[in-house]
Amino acid sequence: MIEVNLDLAVQHGLTSEEYEKIKILIGRKPNFTELGIFSAMWNEHCSYKSSRVWLGTLPTKNKRVIQGPGENAGVIDIDDDDVAIFKIESHNHPSFIEPYQGAATGVGGILRDVFTMGARPIANLNAIRFGSPDHPKTKHLLNGVVAGIAGYGNCIGVPTVGGEVEFDSCYDGNILVNAMNIGLAKKDKVFYSIASGVGNPVIYVGSKTGRDGIHGASMASQEFDLDSESKKPTVQVGDPFAEKLLLEACLELMQTDTIVSIQDMGAAGLTSSSVEMASKGNIGIELDLNKVPCRETGMTPYEMMLSESQERMLIVLKTGKEKEAEKIFKKWDLDFSVIGILTDSKNLTLKYDNKTVCDIPISALADEAPKYEREWVEIKKPEYSGLEKKLDKINLEQTIKNLLSHPNQADKSWVWEQYDHMVMCDTVEFPGGDAAVIRIHGNNKKAIAASVDCTPRYCNSHPYTGGMQAVCETFRNLCAVGAEPIAITNCLNFGNPEKPEIMGQFVGVIKGMTEACKKLNYPVISGNVSLYNETNGVGINPTPTIGGVGLIKDISKVKNLKFKNKDNNIYVVGKTIGHLEQSVLCYDLLHLKKGPPPSIDLNDELKNGKAIRSLINENLIDSCHDISSGGLILCLLEMSIASQIGFKINTNKKSLDRIKFLFSEDQSRYIVEVNDQNKNSFENVLSDLNVFFENIGKTSEKINIDNDLKFNLQELSKLNKEWFYKYNN
Amino acid sequence: MKANVIVFPGSNCDRDIKVALEKFQIHTTMVWHQEKVMPNSDLVVLPGGFSYGDYLRCGSMASKSTIMNEVIKHADKGGYLIGICNGFQILTETGLLPGALLRNKKLKFICKYVNLLIENNSTPFTSKYKKNAKIKIPIAHNEGNYFADEKTLYNLQNNEQIVLKYCDENFNINDESNPNGSCLNIAGIINKNKNVIGMMPHPERCVEDILGGTDGSGIFQSLLS
Numbered sequence: 017m018i019e020v021n022l023d024l025a026v027q028h029g030l031t032s033e034e035y036e037k038i039k040i041l042i043g044r045k046p047n048f049t050e051l052g053i054f055s056a057m058w059n060e061h062c063s064y065k066s067s068r069v070w071l072g073t074l075p076t077k078n079k080r081v082i083q084g085p086g087e088n089a090g091v092i093d094i095d096d097d098d099v100a101i102f103k104i105e106s107h108n109h110p111s112f113i114e115p116y117q118g119a120a121t122g123v124g125g126i127l128r129d130v131f132t133m134g135a136r137p138i139a140n141l142n143a144i145r146f147g148s149p150d151h152p153k154t155k156h157l158l159n160g161v162v163a164g165i166a167g168y169g170n171c172i173g174v175p176t177v178g179g180e181v182e183f184d185s186c187y188d189g190n191i192l193v194n195a196m197n198i199g200l201a202k203k204d205k206v207f208y209s210i211a212s213g214v215g216n217p218v219i220y221v222g223s224k225t226g227r228d229g230i231h232g233a234s235m236a237s238q239e240f241d242l243d244s245e246s247k248k249p250t251v252q253v254g255d256p257f258a259e260k261l262l263l264e265a266c267l268e269l270m271q272t273d274t275i276v277s278i279q280d281m282g283a284a285g286l287t288s289s290s291v292e293m294a295s296k297g298n299i300g301i302e303l304d305l306n307k308v309p310c311r312e313t314g315m316t317p318y319e320m321m322l323s324e325s326q327e328r329m330l331i332v333l334k335t336g337k338e339k340e341a342e343k344i345f346k347k348w349d350l351d352f353s354v355i356g357i358l359t360d361s362k363n364l365t366l367k368y369d370n371k372t373v374c375d376i377p378i379s380a381l382a383d384e385a386p387k388y389e390r391e392w393v394e395i396k397k398p399e400y401s402g403l404e405k406k407l408d409k410i411n412l413e414q415t416i417k418n419l420l421s422h423p424n425q426a427d428k429s430w431v432w433e434q435y436d437h438m439v440m441c442d443t444v445e446f447p448g449g450d451a452a453v454i455r456i457h458g459n460n461k462k463a464i465a466a467s468v469d470c471t472p473r474y475c476n477s478h479p480y481t482g483g484m485q486a487v488c489e490t491f492r493n494l495c496a497v498g499a500e501p502i503a504i505t506n507c508l509n510f511g512n513p514e515k516p517e518i519m520g521q522f523v524g525v526i527k528g529m530t531e532a533c534k535k536l537n538y539p540v541i542s543g544n545v546s547l548y549n550e551t552n553g554v555g556i557n558p559t560p561t562i563g564g565v566g567l568i569k570d571i572s573k574v575k576n577l578k579f580k581n582k583d584n585n586i587y588v589v590g591k592t593i594g595h596l597e598q599s600v601l602c603y604d605l606l607h608l609k610k611g612p613p614p615s616i617d618l619n620d621e622l623k624n625g626k627a628i629r630s631l632i633n634e635n636l637i638d639s640c641h642d643i644s645s646g647g648l649i650l651c652l653l654e655m656s657i658a659s660q661i662g663f664k665i666n667t668n669k670k671s672l673d674r675i676k677f678l679f680s681e682d683q684s685r686y687i688v689e690v691n692d693q694n695k696n697s698f699e700n701v702l703s704d705l706n707v708f709f710e711n712i713g714k715t716s717e718k719i720n721i722d723n724d725l726k727f728n729l730q731e732l733s734k735l736n737k738e739w740f741y742k743y744n745n
Numbered sequence: 746m747k748a749n750v751i752v753f754p755g756s757n758c759d760r761d762i763k764v765a766l767e768k769f770q771i772h773t774t775m776v777w778h779q780e781k782v783m784p785n786s787d788l789v790v791l792p793g794g795f796s797y798g799d800y801l802r803c804g805s806m807a808s809k810s811t812i813m814n815e816v817i818k819h820a821d822k823g824g825y826l827i828g829i830c831n832g833f834q835i836l837t838e839t840g841l842l843p844g845a846l847l848r849n850k851k852l853k854f855i856c857k858y859v860n861l862l863i864e865n866n867s868t869p870f871t872s873k874y875k876k877n878a879k880i881k882i883p884i885a886h887n888e889g890n891y892f893a894d895e896k897t898l899y900n901l902q903n904n905e906q907i908v909l910k911y912c913d914e915n916f917n918i919n920d921e922s923n924p925n926g927s928c929l930n931i932a933g934i935i936n937k938n939k940n941v942i943g944m945m946p947h948p949e950r951c952v953e954d955i956l957g958g959t960d961g962s963g964i965f966q967s968l969l970s
Contacts, residue, residue, distance in 0.1 A: 166854045170885070171795050173757020257798025260755045349754065429857075436856045436885045438950050438957075439794065441761045446957070455955070571955065 028055035056284035066513035090541025104196035106546035115160025120254035128280035135199025147188030171256035176435035178452035189551025211297035218356035222328035226311035229324025274337035295382035300361035392519035401610035430740030465499035472557035474613035479524025487532035490564030495625040498632035499566030506543035511555020577641035578659035590685030594676030665713030757794035765949035791832030804834030833943030844893030850926025880960040882946035891927035909933035
């Protein structure tokens with residue numbers, strides 16, 4: 017018997033105060049298994065102890081929200097009794113240690129969160145961030161993560177339709193792998209995780225339990241140091257084939273009238289799934305661990321409860337339905353075992369070899385989990401640094417070429433061509449555009465749009481503005497394809513919350529997001545928090561990845577960013593002010609990293625977005641692209657490269673003013689293509705809505721700016737495309 | 746026309762091919778891999794995607810499934826049999842088609858539209874295309890690198906068994922237009938009796954403009970004619 021003491025508790029990531037609290041809660045010293053269970057439930061990853069106070073301030077409701085945060089995933093109404101179910105989650109720490117399996121199981125985990133609720137997953141998205149391309153680990157991590165996402169998503173047969181890839185030296189020691197999934201279900205066929213009905217059987221289905229991933233959630237709640245490599249055994253191993261079987265078996269079971277509730281075994285495996293289900297239902301649960309299907313011999317109760325083996329589910333069935341359910345899982349060659357029962361004790365009771373090895377109140381594990389109001393300092397918007405003065409002399413022609421061939425702006429097809437983005441045959445817009453568009457299967461008219469975004473350099477400079485901007489950018493991307501933005505999911509990646517300045521970043525981002533979500537009626541319905549993204553005491557840029565989902569009512573009206581014809585008019589919708597600080601030009605190309613990010617007027621954001629949607633709805637524009645990182649010039653070039661149609665514009669500006677016009681990242685702007693026939697109606701619609709717009713030129717064969725900057729489109733396309741291929745060769 | 750689509754554990758393009766077949770009014774039945782008998786049909790499809798996770802050599806587990814006895818009988822009787830992507834891999838594993846599909850030359854999964862040249866339009870699967878026409882159909886595979894020994898390749902050419910080849914926009918068949926390293930840029934082959942075809946591209950993914958193209962339709966229209 018292993019002696020439990022404070023040292024052991026500390027090794028489990030608990031503080032001495034937390035250990036004392038455990039002893040008071042259960043009125044005695046926990047045994048080894050119980051200590052493991054407490055550490056799994058009370059770590060940052062599972063308990064949200066540092067973030068819960070602030071997460072509670074986010075808006076979570078609008079007319080279309082059916083289920084907000086607190087379930088496996090959020091649910092929104094998309095008409096006709098259809099619902100979309102979605103969530104984003106991080107798998108940062110494991111992916112740094114073992115990129116292929118870390119990323120693969122990140123995809124697997126988020127898929128399970130969605131199909132647990134009764135949805136068939138229809139789209140994967142991801143946001144992946146790496147250190148500097150020059151860092152010795154980056155190439156290996158990039159290749160491993162992309163292959164892992166591909167390996168899992170392609171095999172299970174869910175298209176990976178969109179995402180972000182970014183490089184920044186702040187991620188040298190902590191890469192980010194955030195995976196999002198969207199599923200589709202019928203409104204009356206959504207399943208939840210609230211356990212109910214004393215005496216109902218508790219079922220384990222899926223893969224067997226092994227020793228992989230023990231303490232994975234605890235690892236994700238700690239900073240890295242030089243020994244991180246030694247944590248490889250805590251990374252889980254994915255089996256997408258088993259998950260595909262589990263998906264089909266669960267969806268088949270959901271067609272029968274047998275399920276009370278269902279929950280996937282994710283972080284902290286059997287422990288968190290059983291405790292969460294029981295806690296939500298305010299009920300007790302008793303498990304016989306001898307009945308847990310094990311992959312390895314001699315597994316102890318401690319190991320079984322803390323394993324993070326993948327592709328497993330816990331289900332509460334209606335009494336007497338065991339045989340009917342078992343038949344389905346046997347058909348799919350999956351393990352099925354009745355491992356326990358719901359009780360009226362309100363305790364988590366574990367039996368092994370006829371002995372009680374754990375008996376603790378559910379409330380002690382869940383409701384009584386620590387919740388900290390961490391100390392934080394407000395991070396003020398930095399002063400203007402006057403760096404514009406340093407820009408006067410740049411060579412514009414070369415700078416534009418550098419912009420297109422910078423890894424953050426380069427064409428990402430090397431990445432997304434490794435993902436099957438077409439399987440299921442409903443992908444309307446391929447990756448590379450503003451938002452992915454996925455048709456609702458069997459419905460020829462309707463689609464959902466989705467986009468994942470964040471601009472971490474803005475968040476680092478001023479978290480409040482950065483948080484707001486991340487929400488707005490997804491909103492803009494959805495509007496740009498003609499979708500009505502409905503709700504978001506968030507993945508909040510930060511450093512160590514015990515440092516007041518990091519907590520200040522967190523609070524600032526949450527406050528900024530809250531403002532944007534409120535104004536845009538665009539609430540948060542699910543998400544996850546990843547803290548302690550630090551190595552040797554250095555944290556990442558705060559990175560609140562936002563996944564936005566919107567509804568397209570008429571798929572035939574969808575617009576993309578490809579120019580459609582030569583000699584059409586090019587307009588900028590929204591006001592260009594000329595804010596250059598924190599732009600790609602300054603930050604990535606010139607390494608001038610001081611100053612505030614561009615500010616956002618939420619009234620304009622809402623107004624301009626609505627205007628774009630009505631222009632698309634009335635068929636008055638031919639193509640549309642939102643202006644984001646890289647400014648107006650990158651936006652135009654992307655439209656050209658995608659269509660191989662050039663542009664001829666007049667800025668009517670010189671030197672610094674022209675640089676500002678081309679490269680500034682002022683918010684709430686779009687570039688649209690309008691043909692002559694629609695020109696008057698287009699201008700009338702925007703004037704009526706009081707939206708600022710300016711005509712800057714026309715689409716044409718070549719690229720020509722103010723008659724003094726001319727580019728060969730083929731050459732630019734090649735520059736844009738080749739970075740990833742050269743880097744990975 | 747009637748079709749059976751075989752469903753293996755882990756199949757994931759089975760629904761896609763069913764939707765495409767039904768779009769062309771081909772009555773489609775899904776047949777589970779453990780079945781001992783198969784409903785009568787004109788066409789059997791081994792769908793794309795994965796089977797058994799393909800942790801072993803792609804298609805090798807599926808080629809030993811119970812239902813494959815019926816599928817082989819169907820082909821021996823002259824029934825139409827098409828293997829798409831993983832289905833093509835299964836066909837080479839059963840020996841119904843010669844050669845093997847190795848890992849892509851660059852060792853990466855590739856999902857994209859590619860140009861294909863119709864080498865042979867006198868097959869029941871390609872009669873609606875013009876000979877030497879160029880079509881665009883997506884590929885999505887990690888193991889599509891067609892390999893066979895010199896003699897087999899010689900025979901394939903001699904017997905006009907090569908149906909589809911990878912090419913570029915300008916009809917060039919060379920290393921640059923070869924996405925995966927296949928011998929002779931082979932994307933699809935047929936057996937000597939011209940009733941069993943294997944192809945890496947996914948025609949079911951391009952039968953609607955909104956999905957990016959309709960060049961896959963020719964396969965289904967050919968079968969109906």
